[in-house]
Amino acid sequence: MSETRTRGEALPILVLSTxxxxxxxxxxxxxxxxxxxxxxxxxxxxxxxxxxxxGVAIVCxxxxxxxxxxxxxxxxxxxxxxxxxxxGMSADTILDGAARTxxxxxxxxxxxTWLAAALLLLDRLRGTRVVVxxxxxxxxxxxxxxLTVTGAFDGLALVREWQAQRAxxxxxxxxxxxxxxxxxxxxVLTGGPLGWWVWRRRRADxxxxxxxAFLQTVPSLALFALLIGPFAWLAxxxxxxxxxxxxxxxxxPAVFALWLYALLPVVRYTVAGLGAVPEDARDAARxxxxxxxxxxxxxxxxxxxxxxLAGLRIVAVQTIGLAVVAALIGAGGLxxxxxxxxxxxxxxxxxxxxxxxxxxxxxxxxxxxxVLALTERRA
Amino acid sequence: xxxxxASLRGLGRAPFAGRLAPxxxxxxxxxxxxxxxxVLPHSGDWFHAWLPELSHPLYxxxxxxxxxxxxxxxxxxxxxxxxxLGLGLGILATRxxxxxxxxxxxxxxxxxxxxxxxxxxxxxxxLLGFGSAPILLALVLYGVLPVLGQSVAGLEQVPxxxxxxxxxxxxxxxxxxxxxxxxxxxxxxxxxxxxxxxxSVGTATIGSAVGAxxxxxxxxxxxxxxxPAYVVQGALLVGALALSVDGLLGAVERRFQRxx
Numbered sequence: 001m002s003e004t005r006t007r008g009e010a011l012p013i014l015v016l017s018t019x020x021x022x023x024x025x026x027x028x029x030x031x032x033x034x035x036x037x038x039x040x041x042x043x044x045x046x047x048x049x050x051x052x053x054x055g056v057a058i059v060c061x062x063x064x065x066x067x068x069x070x071x072x073x074x075x076x077x078x079x080x081x082x083x084x085x086x087x088g089m090s091a092d093t094i095l096d097g098a099a100r101t102x103x104x105x106x107x108x109x110x111x112x113t114w115l116a117a118a119l120l121l122l123d124r125l126r127g128t129r130v131v132v133x134x135x136x137x138x139x140x141x142x143x144x145x146x147l148t149v150t151g152a153f154d155g156l157a158l159v160r161e162w163q164a165q166r167a168x169x170x171x172x173x174x175x176x177x178x179x180x181x182x183x184x185x186x187x188v189l190t191g192g193p194l195g196w197w198v199w200r201r202r203r204a205d206x207x208x209x210x211x212x213a214f215l216q217t218v219p220s221l222a223l224f225a226l227l228i229g230p231f232a233w234l235a236x237x238x239x240x241x242x243x244x245x246x247x248x249x250x251x252x253p254a255v256f257a258l259w260l261y262a263l264l265p266v267v268r269y270t271v272a273g274l275g276a277v278p279e280d281a282r283d284a285a286r287x288x289x290x291x292x293x294x295x296x297x298x299x300x301x302x303x304x305x306x307x308x309l310a311g312l313r314i315v316a317v318q319t320i321g322l323a324v325v326a327a328l329i330g331a332g333g334l335x336x337x338x339x340x341x342x343x344x345x346x347x348x349x350x351x352x353x354x355x356x357x358x359x360x361x362x363x364x365x366x367x368x369x370x371v372l373a374l375t376e377r378r379a
Numbered sequence: 380x381x382x383x384x385a386s387l388r389g390l391g392r393a394p395f396a397g398r399l400a401p402x403x404x405x406x407x408x409x410x411x412x413x414x415x416x417x418v419l420p421h422s423g424d425w426f427h428a429w430l431p432e433l434s435h436p437l438y439x440x441x442x443x444x445x446x447x448x449x450x451x452x453x454x455x456x457x458x459x460x461x462x463x464l465g466l467g468l469g470i471l472a473t474r475x476x477x478x479x480x481x482x483x484x485x486x487x488x489x490x491x492x493x494x495x496x497x498x499x500x501x502x503x504x505x506l507l508g509f510g511s512a513p514i515l516l517a518l519v520l521y522g523v524l525p526v527l528g529q530s531v532a533g534l535e536q537v538p539x540x541x542x543x544x545x546x547x548x549x550x551x552x553x554x555x556x557x558x559x560x561x562x563x564x565x566x567x568x569x570x571x572x573x574x575x576x577x578x579s580v581g582t583a584t585i586g587s588a589v590g591a592x593x594x595x596x597x598x599x600x601x602x603x604x605x606x607p608a609y610v611v612q613g614a615l616l617v618g619a620l621a622l623s624v625d626g627l628l629g630a631v632e633r634r635f636q637r638x639x
Contacts (some may be wrong), residue, residue, distance in 0.1 A: 009479045011476070011477060011479050011480050012479055012480055012483050015480065015483075016483070025465065048579045064490075070469055080456070119483055119486060119487065120480075120481070122486055123483050124484065126482055214622070215575075216620050217577055217622055217625045218430060218579035218586075218618045218621055219585075219595075219617050219618070219621055220581055220582045221581070221585050221595055221598055221599075221614075221617075222584065222598065222613070222617045222618050222621075223614075223616035225601070225602060225610040225611075225613070225614045226596045226610070226614045226618075228607065228609065228610065229607055229611070258487055291431050294416040307584070315493065317493060320493075321492075321493065321495050321496075324495040324497055324498070325497065325585060328599075329602065335495070335497070338495070338497050338498055338501060339497070339588065341501065342497075342588060342589055347501070347502070350502065351498075351502065353498065354494070354498035354501075354502070355495075357494075357495050357498065358493050358494060358495075361493035362490070362493055365489075365493070
């Protein structure tokens, strides 16, 4: 039994290191393209180094000598921080003497290897103290930021694309965050009371949640597209609304659709949060002479807060993802980069938008986790 | 022991509650879908009356029936692959020898959720070329996440006492998985399958932005060419399809939902 357990514990090391090794062996690290739009030729410099590093990690997972965990964690950390540096150096070497339009793009091998390394680091750091985890990730981030500032990645197509579109990109991030934030505030302001009402009268639960689940099923593109007609009509019927920038396309129908999608989770988690408060606590508060609103404000909200916050975290990440599609009806945001990139066949532009969205979603997710941890500690 | 025995015998035979509402949830959208498929090809005059300024009030590049068929085929193939992959990984991650993989599997699921579907499509195209291959890859990558998450959740919630009882009755590892764990986890797993199929219907719609021919094609072409008639035609069909899939798989899910 203990035999299987120790073998099992090394499984993540073996699986992730083998994935990284295979990716380094069979997938291209970089694509060298003659310009921004044409397809590239795959190249894989540094394969021998990567092979050696992941080979050592696999041996560590298989043999498990004393201290093998530290070795594997070091390899993972070095890969997370060092792979981009290697790619940047290779790009500079390739670009040396090449035509000015030449682009060196990060290819599938790089992404798979890097992701495997990040997951391996995540796995190795689990169980260590928060300080160690934050330190390791912070140091890796610091290295990458420092290399970016010193221009080590300037040869990479992704960075060139960003440098060429710095202002529109920053603006797209702002628009994206604004769309998500307005949606979230609206969803909480309406979904919170709705959830409270549903919680008070259990029978309304079926109808309200059923209706919202029905809306959730309709594909986002269809809902966004169907709202164009009614919103254009509204803007025509009330010109004041149209003057305020309210119309068939743009932010108004986008926020409306995002709000509809956000309502279901907000209502569900509000009901769950209110239900998470024990009846005894409510009875006791009522016995102390509190009114129903006071009970809600001073007992149920503080006690049900963690559940609500967990729900908001899910809604926030979902909204950031859905807002990408909103670019198709002219709401802007990072989705614009993705769709413009698709239209032009410029893969770097798509990648830039995508990375922006992923980083945004992960940042918001992390922020909610931190707030959640802080409130839980206080409680 | 008797209680456990009874709970083991009752597995997978939950009586299908023949209530009206669930039946309506299948019949109404399916009827709407069929009626739309029959009527839409002959509705050019109506759309012309509604939007007289359009020179082409009816999407005719591909027939609506063909679009629906491709869409359904893509979703079915992707969902089948997602179930095999997701359930397989879910079972692996809940075995004693694979349990150490569970946090990594969870991390992948959380990170995967933040990837926008369009972007996965856009990145898959240069790797696999145009056609159904990149769309299928993206649909499967997305579809796996809910199946995997729900499989792990369903298998984790099987009470330890039930597992011990099965062990005590001399069930082997595979027999316990097949006859005890999977039937007890069938409800949550089916919920994941339904979610996976719904997500696939939506993602396949967006897939037409990268050149796939699905029910999203009329919507995308309508948006680009400023033709609201195309948009409405595509959106109505894909909405009805999504609700039909939801209704059908919801019925299967309730069938598997365990009665205590």
